Amino acid sequence: MADGQPVAPVQTIEDVWEAYQEDIDEVEAHIRRSLDEPSPLIKEVGLHILNGGGKRIRPLLLILCAHLCGYIAKKDLALGSFIEFIHTATLLHDDVLDEADLRRGQQTARRIWGNKTSILVGDYLYSLAMSQIAGFQNHGMNETLSDACRKMAEGEILQLCANYQPTITESDYLRIIEYKTGALVASTCKVGAIIGGATPAQQAALYHFGLHLGMAFQLADDRLDYIANGNRLGKTLGQDLKQGMVTLPLLHLLQHCSTQDRETIIHHMINQTVEEKDLLHIINLMNEHGSMAYAAHRAQEFIDAASLDLKPFDDCMAKRSLRIVAGYMLNRDR
Amino acid sequence: MADGQPVAPVQTIEDVWEAYQEDIDEVEAHIRRSLDEPSPLIKEVGLHILNGGGKRIRPLLLILCAHLCGYIAKKDLALGSFIEFIHTATLLHDDVLDEADLRRGQQTARRIWGNKTSILVGDYLYSLAMSQIAGFQNHGMNETLSDACRKMAEGEILQLCANYQPTITESDYLRIIEYKTGALVASTCKVGAIIGGATPAQQAALYHFGLHLGMAFQLADDRLDYIANGNRLGKTLGQDLKQGMVTLPLLHLLQHCSTQDRETIIHHMINQTVEEKDLLHIINLMNEHGSMAYAAHRAQEFIDAASLDLKPFDDCMAKRSLRIVAGYMLNRDR
Numbered sequence: 001m002a003d004g005q006p007v008a009p010v011q012t013i014e015d016v017w018e019a020y021q022e023d024i025d026e027v028e029a030h031i032r033r034s035l036d037e038p039s040p041l042i043k044e045v046g047l048h049i050l051n052g053g054g055k056r057i058r059p060l061l062l063i064l065c066a067h068l069c070g071y072i073a074k075k076d077l078a079l080g081s082f083i084e085f086i087h088t089a090t091l092l093h094d095d096v097l098d099e100a101d102l103r104r105g106q107q108t109a110r111r112i113w114g115n116k117t118s119i120l121v122g123d124y125l126y127s128l129a130m131s132q133i134a135g136f137q138n139h140g141m142n143e144t145l146s147d148a149c150r151k152m153a154e155g156e157i158l159q160l161c162a163n164y165q166p167t168i169t170e171s172d173y174l175r176i177i178e179y180k181t182g183a184l185v186a187s188t189c190k191v192g193a194i195i196g197g198a199t200p201a202q203q204a205a206l207y208h209f210g211l212h213l214g215m216a217f218q219l220a221d222d223r224l225d226y227i228a229n230g231n232r233l234g235k236t237l238g239q240d241l242k243q244g245m246v247t248l249p250l251l252h253l254l255q256h257c258s259t260q261d262r263e264t265i266i267h268h269m270i271n272q273t274v275e276e277k278d279l280l281h282i283i284n285l286m287n288e289h290g291s292m293a294y295a296a297h298r299a300q301e302f303i304d305a306a307s308l309d310l311k312p313f314d315d316c317m318a319k320r321s322l323r324i325v326a327g328y329m330l331n332r333d334r
Numbered sequence: 335m336a337d338g339q340p341v342a343p344v345q346t347i348e349d350v351w352e353a354y355q356e357d358i359d360e361v362e363a364h365i366r367r368s369l370d371e372p373s374p375l376i377k378e379v380g381l382h383i384l385n386g387g388g389k390r391i392r393p394l395l396l397i398l399c400a401h402l403c404g405y406i407a408k409k410d411l412a413l414g415s416f417i418e419f420i421h422t423a424t425l426l427h428d429d430v431l432d433e434a435d436l437r438r439g440q441q442t443a444r445r446i447w448g449n450k451t452s453i454l455v456g457d458y459l460y461s462l463a464m465s466q467i468a469g470f471q472n473h474g475m476n477e478t479l480s481d482a483c484r485k486m487a488e489g490e491i492l493q494l495c496a497n498y499q500p501t502i503t504e505s506d507y508l509r510i511i512e513y514k515t516g517a518l519v520a521s522t523c524k525v526g527a528i529i530g531g532a533t534p535a536q537q538a539a540l541y542h543f544g545l546h547l548g549m550a551f552q553l554a555d556d557r558l559d560y561i562a563n564g565n566r567l568g569k570t571l572g573q574d575l576k577q578g579m580v581t582l583p584l585l586h587l588l589q590h591c592s593t594q595d596r597e598t599i600i601h602h603m604i605n606q607t608v609e610e611k612d613l614l615h616i617i618n619l620m621n622e623h624g625s626m627a628y629a630a631h632r633a634q635e636f637i638d639a640a641s642l643d644l645k646p647f648d649d650c651m652a653k654r655s656l657r658i659v660a661g662y663m664l665n666r667d668r
Contacts, residue, residue, distance in 0.1 A: 093457065097454070116431045119431060120490050120491050121491065157458060161373060
């Protein structure tokens with residue numbers, strides 16, 4: 001899509017995808033080309049997970065932030081594919097860590113090709129991305145993306161240490177989601193700003209926009225674990241709780257329910273004896289104590305902060321699109 | 335050690351370590367400092383494997399290459415620690431892939447803290463290194479080290495695909511060891527050259543020096559699997575064969591032994607029924623058919639090539655030390 005060209009106003013997330021389809025198609029072409037070269041196994045596993053039904057939200061954010069700052073060169077769209085590779089590498093490793101059999105309703109790579117292949121293809125996609133990014137010879141990009149990767153790994157370790165720990169604080173939880181999810185979305189938006197020729201202040205504004213957006217997204221995702229229908233999700237209800245992961249709705253509940261309920265929940269979590277009836281009881285308690293509403297409220301606050309981050313930018317189709325994407329990330333049911 | 339200072343001539347590997355002890359100590363201090371900041375788990379696991387008895391061969395090569403080119407700044411010694419982190423990250427993941435319980439006679443991290451922790455701390459050390467390296471804002475370093483990481487991951491995948499494949503060629507095998515071992519040693523030497531202020535031609539010469547050295551090292555290591563004493567190694571004899579890994583001595587043997595021996599060996603390997611008596615028989619055959627001598631000869635050829643790569647450099651203590659390290663890497667018994 002050429003900048004400045006008159007177009008119908010974007011109103012829905014579908015309008016946004018349609019308006020920027022040409023750029024997204026270029027990202028897709030880069031993804032396929034990058035996987036053509038190495039071994040057939042990398043291509044097979046890479047395409048399995050990359051075509052596994054995930055939206056290209058990160059490449060879209062990169063494209064929108066670049067357009068917001070004025071410009072996107074065709075060659076820079078390759079960066080969208082490299083960021084998608086980084087994200088995909090974390091999914092491959094996550095599925096090994098979680099011993100997951102399903103992702104978005106289809107078999108995980110580890111289920112089909114085994115843990116070894118998933119670990120190695122994850123390592124490959126990550127290091128391929130870093131080496132291709134280095135080829136752009138832009139220090140700002142190198143630093144923000146490598147920093148995001150470090151934070152993602154640190155966030156996963158912080159989360160591992162927080163598992164089965166009902167005493168973590170909301171601020172511990174927020175740091176975990178900032179690192180494991182927020183950092184890469186933030187860096188993606190900053191890289192979009194860099195390739196769009198943004199000033200350092202604009203780069204910082206879009207970094208914060210992405211950080212707030214990523215945190216809202218993770219909060220919404222964690223909340224969904226106590227709402228969504230398992231068939232639709234490709235993972236069953238209450239999966240986080242069963243894996244000992246203490247997310248915001250549970251944190252809120254543990255701080256507000258009766259001592260007896262608190263002890264029962266912690267007992268079930270630590271002893272890994274959460275059954276369907278316990279889960280439904282916990283969900284009822286969450287609704288009763290306003291835990292779900294609280295998590296939704298906190299997510300909305302991050303979206304509001306993201307919206308404020310966009311204030312310095314002139315109104316344009318890219319800005320309207322970023323607001324629509326923000327709303328979509330908050331309310332999607334996957 | 336200050337350049338140009340009169341010192342006793344280096345003659346043994348111990349002399350080399352002693353002569354450059356001050357620089358190595360600075361690398362050690364950087365390693366400890368880098369692990370002080372993040373979570374206690376990272377520090378504990380990181381120090382366990384980093385202090386697990388491995389020599390700091392890569393930092394030493396970096397230091398020697400920098401001195402060979404004329405100079406090493408104290409702040410640049412941090413790069414030695416980051417390269418050690420990259421190497422350590424691959425060890426953590428390797429032990430998960432190989433389901434290894436012992437490394438250098440001590441329990442592996444996966445055995446103590448589990449696979450999850452080993453995968454994540456590996457991801458962390460690798461991404462910490464890449465982000466710290468990016469902070470040096472040197473495109474040559476970023477590109478060569480990120481390229482080395484990509485090759486290492488690709489080499490591991492090529493090796494995974496070559497496992498239990500007795501029909502791979504010597505050139506397939508050489509590509510695997512070039513990628514999985516040679517590339518990082520090559521990049522380490524190139525980074526040493528860069529921080530030493532080398533010309534592009536000198537950087538290329540030291541890259542090739544490291545590549546040849548790394549390949550000689552891996553060849554010697556693969557050969558050792560059919561020689562060394564299990565107690566001394568912390569891994570048992572013939573481990574590669576038992577894991578289906580086809581290395582040069584085995585490749586040579588399969589190409590030179592009788593059809594019947596070949597079929598028996600392949601049968602045992604593929605069905606994972608290699609017992610001590612089979613292994614001893616295979617080792618006898620290797621000696622009989624000159625497979626061990628052939629592997630030693632090929633390793634020596636790489637060392638000779640590495641020696642030629644040093645030709646353009648003036649004679650100095652660093653150059654003599656590099657030759658000593660090369661000899662040590664070929665002949666060490668770990």
